[in-house]
Amino acid sequence: MTLDLRDLQPCFEGVIPSIVSTTAADGTPNISYLSHVVMADEAHVALSNQFFAKTAANVRANPKAALLLVDPLNGMQFCIHVTWERSLDTGQLFDRVAEQLRASSAQIGMSGIMRLKAVDIFRVDAVESVLSATEPESPATITDMPDLPALAEISARIGAQSEAEGVIDALLSGACEGLGFEHAIVLLSDETRNVLTTIASRGYERSGVGSEVPFDEGLIGTAATSARTVKVNDMSRVRRLGAAIEASSLDENRTRTIALPGLPNALSQIAVPLVTHGEVRGVLFIESLDRLAFSQAHAHALEMIAAQAAAVLALSEMTASEAPESGTAPVAAPPPGDTIRVTHHRFDDSVFIDNVYVIKGVAGRLLMFMLGAYLDEGRHEFTNREMRLSETLRLPEIKDNLETRLLLLRRRLEEKALGVRLLHVARGRIMLEVDGAPVVDSDA
């Protein structure tokens, strides 16, 4: 049987180490394990070989090399005969290999050591399967392919949304109910503070809305800064090296930091950037308890729905800011009930309600703006347009993501149930509801 590189897809997941053998000009063989083999196209593979100068020197003297790849699903082995063609230290393929390497290295706590200098590109001459005395137990296919009709339906549902909330919900349910995953998070970029903020999640004990991941940290940060999908399909190596990050039990009232939701025993993770107009608006992150949960086909499917969501999100921001003015602001009735103590720390715009941490950053500023107008003018209805134009808000001009920040604030208030809520009235319009008499201390 003639084998094709594409038949070997699971072997490229980096779960079982690959092996490379070369020979020096004098015929002395050399053999070593490889950190990464990447399928460059149907006829080429790319090897990253940071440490073993001997392999790199050998192929320049004698371009013939042999690779041994292992199917991580059943242990079957494949020998690939290759010929070295060239070395790359820039370009799209180099970047793809570098990002994948950086992501998985960060996961095993070796990010500093594993910096990629160059990749070697080899032409594939022949692919052979190695004899096995035992029958493989499972077919050599990774988890089922996502089917196109399901994908089309998810895409159509996302496209039908006119507001940010609907887009994010359609994206999450598409990834979960549509493609069969159970644990997913959507985070949105905040360029003003170089972080990604959780806007919604599925399948976790805590929603983690408002939790943040710095750009460039871990899989999520790498996907955001590189605008590329990154995945790890065997997290057990991570745990073996003791680099797993424990599910955090941070006291958010003290640290003003909300913990990211997470599966402590996840075996596979994938982070897909939400890109539109070449800009990363956020990241869709999914994890699974299964090893090898994310095939290349899954990655492509997720990239398609993520791109669709990013485009519709951008459009919803535009239409929300064009929504009409609210007209004469109704005067709120004097609020019944108890005093609600609101504390605002100006240095990071963090807001506490009755000593419970709510949010910080732009979302915190938005909440204070609305509470101020509520107290000073008795207003409780607001439009995106007025907030965007407000000078006191100092909204960052670089990105149009007011709509999603308001959604973040609304969800966080809902979750904390502190007597202050935001209600969605119509496109580009929201209402502030307060169950008591707010007293603001805006300086501490």
Place this chain on the structure above:
Amino acid sequence: MQLGSELAPFIASPVMIIIGTRNAANFPAIGRGLGARALDSESVEVMLSAWQWPETVANLRDNHRMAATFARPSDYVTYQIKGRAELVGAEAEDLERSQRYCANILTVLEGLGLERKIVQPWLCKRHIVVARMKVEEVYVQTPGPKAGTAVGTAK
């Protein structure tokens, strides 16, 4: 060249063993070893399946050039030994050693979370032969800044 007192017990412990050879046209080939031991201070023996790795065996018969890398799965401590090898038939004692190696490495890999069904195809015990290698070069190959460093060269 001398193997050193640390390396002898290391190669005989449950470590992953991979073998590099080449044919007359200088095309490289890969095989897996199923157990090894230091015969004396200057030579090692590596067992392998001639049925599963016919190219490796043919290359060793042809030109005797061999490289073998020994890697400990738990911490990636790795050494590569190069030299010239003669193929000899396996004695009962060798077969027993190879069996023991297979059982031990399976336990180690299972302990690291690899399923038995994944490891089984690598542990093919059909037609075991012994490659007896005279050691010429030894290299540290543990991932990190010291990778590729020679431990010593032949006199």
